[in-house]
Amino acid sequence: xxxxxxxxxxxxxxxxxxxxxxxxxxxxxxxxxxxxxxxxxxxxxxxxxxxxxxxxxxxxxxxxxxxxxxxxxxxxxxxxxxxxxxxxxxxxxxxxxxxxxxxxxxxxxxxxxxxxxxxxxxxxxxxxxxxxxxxxxxxxxxxxxxxxxxxxxxxxxxxxxxxxxxxxxxxxxxxxxxxxxxxxxxxxxxxxxxxxxx
Numbered sequence: 001x002x003x004x005x006x007x008x009x010x011x012x013x014x015x016x017x018x019x020x021x022x023x024x025x026x027x028x029x030x031x032x033x034x035x036x037x038x039x040x041x042x043x044x045x046x047x048x049x050x051x052x053x054x055x056x057x058x059x060x061x062x063x064x065x066x067x068x069x070x071x072x073x074x075x076x077x078x079x080x081x082x083x084x085x086x087x088x089x090x091x092x093x094x095x096x097x098x099x100x101x102x103x104x105x106x107x108x109x110x111x112x113x114x115x116x117x118x119x120x121x122x123x124x125x126x127x128x129x130x131x132x133x134x135x136x137x138x139x140x141x142x143x144x145x146x147x148x149x150x151x152x153x154x155x156x157x158x159x160x161x162x163x164x165x166x167x168x169x170x171x172x173x174x175x176x177x178x179x180x181x182x183x184x185x186x187x188x189x190x191x192x193x194x195x196x197x198x
Contacts, residue, residue: 006030013043017052024057037061038068038114068114075105075117078171082120085139086132094128097197099176107198119163119172125194126177133161133175140166141173157182 005027009016019027031037041061044050053061079102086092098106101117124132145151145162154162160176178190 006034006036009040010036013040014047016040016044017047017049021054021056024054028057028060032064035116036114037064038116040114041065041068042114065114068116071115071117072105072112074171075102075120078102078120078169078173079106081139081166081169082122082136082173085135088138089131089135092131094125094131095194095197096132097123097194099123099179119174121174121176123176123179123190123194125190129161129175129177133164136164136173136175140168142167144172159184 005023009019009027009031028037031040037060041050041064044053044061045065050058050061079098082096086096097103099121101112101115102120102122104112104115105117122132141164143151143162144165145154151162154160159178159181160174164173164175165171166173179188179193180186
């Protein structure tokens with residue numbers, strides 16, 4: 001029953017102005033845990049309905065929107081830093097594709113507004129993983145997996161390298177060569193994904 005309020009608010013953001021203060025009291029903690037409070041702000045703003053929200057709730061929405069805007073700024077900066085690392089490659093004859101939140105932000109898609117982005121996901125052909133990883137390491141990223149077992153597990157069975165964290169900024173890059181673990185029943189062709197990207 002509790003999650004139904006959150007699901008309804010996400011599915012029908014036009015219903016947000018009709019919520020009571022009691023409803024908001026129940027909804028906000030759930031929305032915070034799910035990282036969607038800023039999404040409510042952007043939906044209400046797009047509808048021109050922010051002023052119909054109880055005044056006690058508005059600062060919570062505004063604060064979440066400020067945090068989401070900072071996530072977007074940091075995502076843009078991190079993509080810039082990744083691009084800078086790639087400039088130093090003598091020859092780069094492979095595509096580097098942004099995935100998920102970073103892709104939405106950099107493409108300027110409406111779904112990026114109010115989104116919280118925890119890391120930057122990129123995808124390259126499997127044959128280019130080593131070249132890209134070396135370039136990122138030379139620019140300050142390092143593996144967050146410190147044991148040989150974890151490192152081997154990612155490289156042998158997963159769809160990505162072990163996550164790389166920048167030693168100064170603390171930001172994380174996930175370098176994918178496909179979108180599902182190798183052990184997955186479904187096996188989308190990464191070459192088709194890369195060819196269809198924009």
